[in-house]
Amino acid sequence: MSSMEKKKKRKRKTSTATTNTLSPSSPQSTTAPLLPDDLLVSCFARVSRLYYPTFSLVSKRFRSLLASPELYKARSLLGNTENYLYLCLGSHPRSLWYSLFLKPNQTLSNEKGKSSVSFLVTVPIPSSPSARFQGLVAVGCNIYNIKETPYMEENKEELSSNVSVLDCLTHTWREAPRLPVKLMTLSASVLDAKIYVAGIGYKDGDSWGYLKNTFEVFDTRTHIWDPETIPCSETICSFNNSRSVSIDGKVHVKTNNVVAYNSKEVRWDLVGQEMGEYMTSDFCCVIENVLYSASHGVLRWYDSEVSRWKPLKGGLRKFSLGACVRLADYGGKLAVLWEQEQELYGDKKIRFTEIALVRRKIEREIWGEVEWLSDVLRVPKSCSIVKVLGVTL
Structure with a gap:
């Protein structure tokens, strides 16, 4: 073999080795x-x-990480949490849940007739317990559903808790420690990550004929009910069919009067009847320590410094007296959802508007600016809005 042939053979071997090294099948x-x-x-x-x-x-690895608690701890530490709205619809014998979904990279518009950039999507929960406005509260990424003890169940053995928690990260329900007392009526509100439940319970725990005020506290961080019931005399205010909200660092409970519980000083203060004028319905919410109401079809806010309700200014729409309207804190903005019945198809639309709130300290007024308005859901007339809640994820 000539020297030229040997050189060509060595070149081919080198080329083949290089090709094998760079081959896609190479490890x-x-x-x-x-x-x-x-x-x-x-x-x-x-x-x-x-x-x-x-x-x-x-x-699968991505799916596992996206559902991990570590991810949401990281979001919280980075200050990158987001606000979401959850809608509870009543549909006998259970509740239906929806979440407001905003399409990414869309420009919002408040012009009627434009394509909606938001809609309500069904939250895939296999079986969801029934719920009422007064017993639903949100803390962080969890929604708590606290229920009364029905009259017919007062002497039955209680096998499950009357407090359940919807984890909005996994969209699953779990049971929480049950109420330490049986309640005929209740209303719940949140203050400093604690849930305060005002209601009418048994006096001696064995008869509906002897009822008294009860005020229970659940710490969502320790998942424990306070062992001692906070006393409140019936001569001050009866908690029967009450409504409660938390503003000014106090829990305000309204029935025939409005009383406020000061947890730091452990005492009840009589607030008066002015605040309760528009707390008589389920049309209230608190945003940045201000109470808002849609009672009687008009958006109002309560000025606690002068103890007076004032209209929310800005040329906002009014709602019909019979409309079911619900309010929620949507990241510092006012979220309003309401039902609008349709003659066709025997159903009704649920509409949603987002309102930016601007305080004018000199005028002592709050103005609302409608940022956008859209239809978000169509439901049968048998369904009704129970409550809208803001969660942080």
């Missing part, structure tokens, strides 16, 4: 270093949750 080319979980979690925490459904399609 060196396919084995890429995987990003560690903590780095992926840090990346996901910086992205809006609106994109999570798309990311979850990449792999």
Whole structure:
């Protein structure tokens, strides 16, 4: 073999070896270093949750990380939490749940007739317990459903809790420690991550004929009910069919009067009847320590410094007296959902408007600016809005 042929043969071998080294089937080319979980979690925490459904399609590993508690701890530490609205609809014998979904990268518009950039999507919960306005409260990413003890069940053995928690991260229900007393009526409100439940309970625990005020406290951080019931004399205010809200660092309970519980000084103060004028319905919510109401079809706010209700200014729409209107805190803005019955198809529309709130300290007024308005859901007439709640995820 000539020296020229030997050189060509060596060149072919070198070329083949190089080709095999760079071949796609070669282990060196396919084995890429995987990003560690903590780095992926840090990346996901910086992205809006609106994109999570798309990311979850990449792999099982992504789906697992997107549902992990570590991800939401990271979001909280980064200050990248987002506000979401959850709607509870009453549909016998259970409740239906929806979440407001905003399409990403859309320009919002408040012009009627434009395509909606939001809609309500069904929350996939296999079986959801019935719920009432007074017993639903939100704390962080959880919604608590606290229920009374029906009259017919007073002597039955209680096998399950009357307090359940909807985890909005996993969309699953779990039981929480039950109320320490049986309540015929109740209303719940939240103050400093604690749930305060005012209601009428048994006097001696064994008869509906002897009832008394009861005021129970549940700490959502320790998941424990306070062992001692906070006393409140019936001569001050009866908690029968009460409504309660938390403003000015106190829990305000309204029935025939309005009383406020000061947890720091452990005492009840009589507020008076002015505040309760528009707390008689389920049309109230608190945003940044201000109480808002849609009672009698008009949006109002309560000025606690002068003890007077004032109309929310800004040329906002009014609602018909018979309309079912619900308010919620939507990240510092006022979310309003209401029912609008339709003659066609025997159903009704649920409409939603988002209102930015501006305080004018010199005038001591609050103005509302409608940022957008749209239809978000169509439901049968047999369904009704129970409550709208804002959660943080």
